[in-house]
Structures are given as structure tokens and as C-alpha cells.
Amino acid sequence: MWIISFWMFPLISACMWVAMLIAMLVSWVYDGRPHYGGMDKVQTIAYISNVGAERLQPLFIGGSVVTVVFLDLAFLSERWLRHSNQLASNKGKFDKACAVLSIFFAIAGAAGLILLSIFDTKHHPKMHDGFLALFLAGYIVSAILICAEYLRIGIFYRREHRVLLASFFIKLAFIIIEVGLAIGFGICMNGSGSRQNTGAILEWTIAFVFTGYVLSFVVDLLPSVRTRNHVPQGEKFAMGHPSPEEAVSIEEPLTHDSAGPNTGFYRGQRV
Structure with missing residues (x-):
């Protein structure tokens, strides 16, 4: 069913992230754009970390x-759904390795975000x-690995599941934009x-662009949903294009030497 499914994970994540950012930004503006202790003397726009340290x-x-x-x-749901054939399955060791490594770096990025929120810039700047570097690097490397995986799968299923290549280009755009913004952010910081x-300004922009990356996983996970009129992506491919292992072998007719009295017939039909 559409209401309760794996695609809700990235949607909840994105909604929470945007709601938090908006609440912090609005709160800072509502308070009169105060100059926090961790800010530079001539700095008039607060970093997310400055607001989050108060x-x-x-x-x-x-x-x-x-x-x-x-x-x-x-991330974990996407891996399990491909393994269980609810999404288009991986086609080799390379894309499976990319999938596993992308989860590892995503977890590293997640740890970075949680820890930077705890060890605030006011009391623990270094x-x-x-x-912060771990958070950005973790998710950017994870996105690169996912792009490699999706490019491989998307090429194999390019006619059946164009959504894979669409997701690849969304994530590729995220990588290019975020890397460019991160470089500028590092120089300015x-x-x-x-x-x-x-x-x-670049930090707030990086944070909001990250929302688009999170929402791209809704596109990835929606094809796994089963409804009355929709077959999961992986099963749909398997039904129309059986793998060599699933293909049913066709029994060859017996030779004339061993056919006995029914020479020239195979399963009741003349051959």
C-alpha cells in the first residue's frame, strides 16, 4: 500500500531537517538577529552552528x-529491497560493493552530524x-558510491527502469553543487x-540543498510499493525478463535410435 511503506523514511527525514532549519532561522530573525558569542566581531549573519550552540x-x-x-x-531499506527483488537487483560485485560502502559512509556522515550538534562551535570549536568535515565528506562520498551503483544498474535496465538513471542524475547534481558550495564555505569560514x-549564507544553502538529496530516495523507494495496479520494480523485471537461472529448459526430442516405435514423433506431434 502507498500510505505505509519504506519511502516514508526519507520523507520523514527531509521534513524533520527542513522543519529544524526553518525553526532555527526564524528564531534567530525573531530574536532580532543577535550577535552570538561564537561569531566574528563584524559578522552579522549567524551560522547554523551559532544558532545551534545557544x-x-x-x-x-x-x-x-x-x-x-x-x-x-x-539506505538500509534500499539495500534490502534490491536484495529481495522488490527493486531492480544489483548485477555484479562492483555495484553491490558500492552499495555496502555507501551505507558505511552514510553512517559515518550521520555520526558526524550528531556529534557536531553535541560538541557545539561555542565550547568545542575544533x-x-x-x-562538520566528517558529516559533509561522509555523505558526499556516499552519494558518489550510490551514483556508481545506479549508473551500473541503470545501464543494465535502461529500457525498463529509467527512474534509475533519473535518480543517478539527481544525485550527481547534488554532488556537483554540494562540492562547489563546500569549497566556497571552507574558504569563507x-x-x-x-x-x-x-x-x-553558503552553510544555510548547503543545508537546504541536502534536503533535495534526502528526498531523492523517495524516488528510489516508491517503485517497490505493491498496489492493485502496480507490481514492484524488481518483480516486474523478473516477470518480463527471466534470468538464465530462472529460464525453463526445453527438453530435446529423443533420437531416432532410442525413440522406439514412435520414431518421427515428439510428444504426439510429427517432427
Whole structure:
């Protein structure tokens, strides 16, 4: 059924992430855009980490935990659904290895986000920056591995399941955009004055773009849903294109030497 299924994991993750970001941004503006202790002297725009280090830290921690837990559940669900043939299955060791490694790096990225929300930039600046790097690197590497996996599967099923290639291009766009923004963010974060404001804008942008990446897994998981009019993606392929192992062998007719009195006939029909 459509209402309760695996596709809800990334949807819950994305909704929690966006709700948390909007709540933090609105709260900062509503409070009169205060200048927090961890901000540069001439900085006028707060980083997410600056807002998350103050009274909204419980929201920052809770929202981060919910976001990454449900996102990682989406990763694990996608792997299980391919293994159980509810989604188009992997075609070799390479794409399976990419899938497993993508989960590993996603978990590393999840740990980075949770830890950076706990070790805030106000009291633990160096640890916070390290966990921030782990968060960004973990999910970017994970996305690269997923792209490699989907490109391989998408080429194999290019006629039957174009959604795989569509998802590949969505995730590829995420990688290109996030890497570019992350480079700019890193340069600005180590600068001063107006660069700090630019860095803050880039950080908020990176966070909101991450929402699109999370939602892309809804596209990946929806084809696994079974309804009255919809067969799961993997089963649909198996029904129309049986694998060599599933193909039924056809019995060859007996030779004339061993056919006995029914020479020239096979299963009641003349051959």
C-alpha cells in the first residue's frame, strides 16, 4: 500500500531537517538577529552552528538525530529491497560493493552530524569543525558510491527502469553543487569580515540543498510499493525478463535410435 511503506523514511527525514532549519532561522530573525558569542566581531549573519550552540541546541541535536536515523533507514531499506527483488537487483560485485560502502559512509556522515550538534562551535570549536568535515565528506562520498551503483544498474535496465538513471542524475547534481558550495564555505569560514557572512549564507544553502538529496530516495523507494495496479520494480523485471537461472529448459526430442516405435514423433506431434 502507498500510505505505509519504506519511502516514508526519507520523507520523514527531509521534513524533520527542513522543519529544524526553518525553526532555527526564524528564531534567530525573531530574536532580532543577535550577535552570538561564537561569531566574528563584524559578522552579522549567524551560522547554523551559532544558532545551534545557544538555547536551540536541544532542537539542533534532536532534529539531527531524527534526520540521520531515518535517512540511514532509507539506505538500509534500499539495500534490502534490491536484495529481495522488490527493486531492480544489483548485477555484479562492483555495484553491490558500492552499495555496502555507501551505507558505511552514510553512517559515518550521520555520526558526524550528531556529534557536531553535541560538541557545539561555542565550547568545542575544533571538534565541531572536525565533525562538520566528517558529516559533509561522509555523505558526499556516499552519494558518489550510490551514483556508481545506479549508473551500473541503470545501464543494465535502461529500457525498463529509467527512474534509475533519473535518480543517478539527481544525485550527481547534488554532488556537483554540494562540492562547489563546500569549497566556497571552507574558504569563507577561514576568512574574516564579509567572508564570514558569505560563509554563513553558503552553510544555510548547503543545508537546504541536502534536503533535495534526502528526498531523492523517495524516488528510489516508491517503485517497490505493491498496489492493485502496480507490481514492484524488481518483480516486474523478473516477470518480463527471466534470468538464465530462472529460464525453463526445453527438453530435446529423443533420437531416432532410442525413440522406439514412435520414431518421427515428439510428444504426439510429427517432427
